[in-house]
Amino acid sequence: MCLLRGHSGFLGTALGFVAVVVLAGCSDSEARSTPPLDRATLAETGASNPTVAVSPAGLTYVAWAATEGDESNVLFSRTVADGTFSEVVRVNHIAGDAAPHAQAPAQVAAGPGDEIYVVWQNRSEAEWLDFGASDVRFSRSLDGGETWFPAVTVNDNDPSIPARNTFHDVEVADDGTIYVSWIDARVRDGFRGDYYRETGESPPVDEEPATEIRLTSSKDGGATFTPSVVLETNSCPCCRTSMATGPDGMVYVSYRKVYGDNIRDIAVVRSLDGGRTFEEPVRVHDDGWYIEGCPHAGASLAVDRDGRVHVAWFTGAQDHPGAFYAVSEDQGRSFEEPVRLTPPGAVPTTQVAVAADDAGTVWVAWEETDGAQARVALARTQNGDGLERVELGGPTGLIPAVAAANPEMALAWLDGEAVRLVRTAATE
Numbered sequence: 001m002c003l004l005r006g007h008s009g010f011l012g013t014a015l016g017f018v019a020v021v022v023l024a025g026c027s028d029s030e031a032r033s034t035p036p037l038d039r040a041t042l043a044e045t046g047a048s049n050p051t052v053a054v055s056p057a058g059l060t061y062v063a064w065a066a067t068e069g070d071e072s073n074v075l076f077s078r079t080v081a082d083g084t085f086s087e088v089v090r091v092n093h094i095a096g097d098a099a100p101h102a103q104a105p106a107q108v109a110a111g112p113g114d115e116i117y118v119v120w121q122n123r124s125e126a127e128w129l130d131f132g133a134s135d136v137r138f139s140r141s142l143d144g145g146e147t148w149f150p151a152v153t154v155n156d157n158d159p160s161i162p163a164r165n166t167f168h169d170v171e172v173a174d175d176g177t178i179y180v181s182w183i184d185a186r187v188r189d190g191f192r193g194d195y196y197r198e199t200g201e202s203p204p205v206d207e208e209p210a211t212e213i214r215l216t217s218s219k220d221g222g223a224t225f226t227p228s229v230v231l232e233t234n235s236c237p238c239c240r241t242s243m244a245t246g247p248d249g250m251v252y253v254s255y256r257k258v259y260g261d262n263i264r265d266i267a268v269v270r271s272l273d274g275g276r277t278f279e280e281p282v283r284v285h286d287d288g289w290y291i292e293g294c295p296h297a298g299a300s301l302a303v304d305r306d307g308r309v310h311v312a313w314f315t316g317a318q319d320h321p322g323a324f325y326a327v328s329e330d331q332g333r334s335f336e337e338p339v340r341l342t343p344p345g346a347v348p349t350t351q352v353a354v355a356a357d358d359a360g361t362v363w364v365a366w367e368e369t370d371g372a373q374a375r376v377a378l379a380r381t382q383n384g385d386g387l388e389r390v391e392l393g394g395p396t397g398l399i400p401a402v403a404a405a406n407p408e409m410a411l412a413w414l415d416g417e418a419v420r421l422v423r424t425a426a427t428e
Contacts, residue, residue: 002202006383007350009292036424038391040085042077043419048100049399050412050419054357055110059421060403060410061145061332063091063108063118065100070111073118074106078145078171079423090138091118093150099134102399103240103296103350109170109178109220110405114144117222119170119180126162128196129189133162138170140222152178156218156228164237167298173251177219179275181241184214184228188237206387211237213255217275231278232257236264240298244356246307251275252332253372254301254311256294257283266299266313270332284326284335287315297349304356307331308384312341312352312364323350323366325387339387341366341377348374360384365400365411376400376413395420 042050042062050064060079065072075090091106093335098106098120106120117140126133139151168182179296187209195203213232216225236256244252248352257267265288267281284299299313309328315321317378322345324338340352341364353365360383369375376397378390397415410423 007176007236029247037392037422037428038083038424040421040423041418042085042088042421043075043417045417047414047417047419048268049102049105049401049414050421051105051107051401052403052410052412053108053116053405054112054405054408054410056112056405056426058405058408059110059144060408060421061108061110061116062410062412062419062421063106063121064419065098065106066200068098069270072100074098074118074139076108076118077114078116081104083226085418086145087150089145091148091151092120092137093139093148097122097137097151103163103238103298104166105399106424107168107170107174111153111172114142115176115221116141116145117170117172117178118265119168120168121168124162126152126189126193127200128192129162130165130202131164133189134164134166136165136168136180138180138222142221154225154402155182155184155214156216157184157186161186161190161193167238167240168240169243171245171251173245173249174247175249176221177217177274178222179215179243179245179251180225180254181213181215181231181243183235183237184212185237185379187212188280210234213241213253215251215253215275227390229275229278231255231269232267234258237296238294238296239264242299242301244301244303244309246303246309247305248307248331249274250303250331252303252309254284254299256298257281262290262292264291264295265315266311268301268309268311268328268332282332284311284313284333285324285338287317287320289315289317290316291316295349299353300352300354300358302354302362305358305360305361306384309335310354310356310364311335311360312354312366314350314352316349320344322347323352325352325354325364327384341379342368351399353400353401353402355404355409357406357409359406361404361409363402363409363411365402367398374398378402378411
């Protein structure tokens with residue numbers, strides 16, 4: 001058996017002496033085996049990073065953006081009765097209405113029945129914005145993914161003033177309420193546009209307003225959405241948001257917050273009233289990562305059946321870079337000392353994912369590298385016990401996405417331009 005073990009160590013002046021937990025001595029060959037994994041390849045070429053959802057009935061849903069020539073579209077497939085995957089269908093009704101991005105993928109979520117929801121970004125030109133403008137697009141299927149409603153734009157900024165709205169997530173609460181979060185640049189990009197029209201140039205970075213984190217919700221299955229709520233007014237502009245809802249109806253959002261002079265650490269904010277208002281953000285861990293720019297490395301968030309909040313993230317902090325995982329035992333008011341997922345020492349930016357099912361199992365996925373090739377890693381914890389490495393066979397690839405609903409777990413990732421997936425029962 002391979003579990004996470006702890007030791008004490010010095011991690012630099014930003015942390016002082018703390019208890020650090022590392023995934024010690026855990027290779028795929030040493031990991032405890034799990035139930036047999038069903039493997040699938042859903043696309044061979046042209047794909048961007050996939051995301052997954054598992055329905056209450058145990059069906060696996062997969063969404064990704066695919067590019068052919070100059071056109072990018074959102075594609076979808078799901079498991080059917082015999083365990084195989086359905087024919088791939090296009091979600092967006094307007095051809096080419098998608099823009100692939102590693103930190104802003106097409107996010108898929110499962111409703112309580114046959115409802116499926118997908119959120120993605122598109123892109124439009126704005127001469128004063130280096131990467132153009134973008135909107136958060138939403139489509140729904142009420143028949144298990146066979147047909148899709150025309151997409152709508154979720155962000156509610158003035159459409160005559162182009163802005164970047166992206167780095168989104170979608171979550172469905174137990175009562176069927178749909179939540180969508182994103183990084184909203186309407187204030188910053190409006191300022192950029194005014195400055196450009198006056199001077200013909202881009203404004204100095206230190207004069208620009210910060211980006212916001214916003215959230216909207218729908219209680220009618222995505223037919224309408226509420227006006228967006230601002231959760232944060234000083235966010236890192238391109239590290240994705242992540243959401244989770246608890247068994248008590250709480251709503252949680254994670255993002256990378258800018259603290260002081262370019263310190264960029266992960267924060268979690270919660271709502272006790274269904275997303276109408278939010279409390280002050282809680283810093284998951286004082287990493288003290290100083291970086292003059294956005295690292296494109298958001299966190300991943302999940303809430304288990306007992307209300308524990310689970311967060312996985314990457315930090316490039318000089319004294320302790322790597323991927324970490326932490327748990328809150330008090331519904332997001334504070335977080336325990338982090339578990340290290342990647343070995344100590346300098347590592348490339350690592351993407352992480354976490355998911356919880358209703359049987360007490362939490363799954364954590366991340367990227368590893370041996371210096372030459374990136375591989376996907378997976379661990380699980382049951383009922384709050386230590387993380388246990390899962391045998392995957394060392395698949396190559398990047399950007400894992402994981403989802404779970406008792407008794408199924410699904411893990412998808414990008415292998416070159418191919419979409420790979422494994423799925424299994426979440427309990428032995």
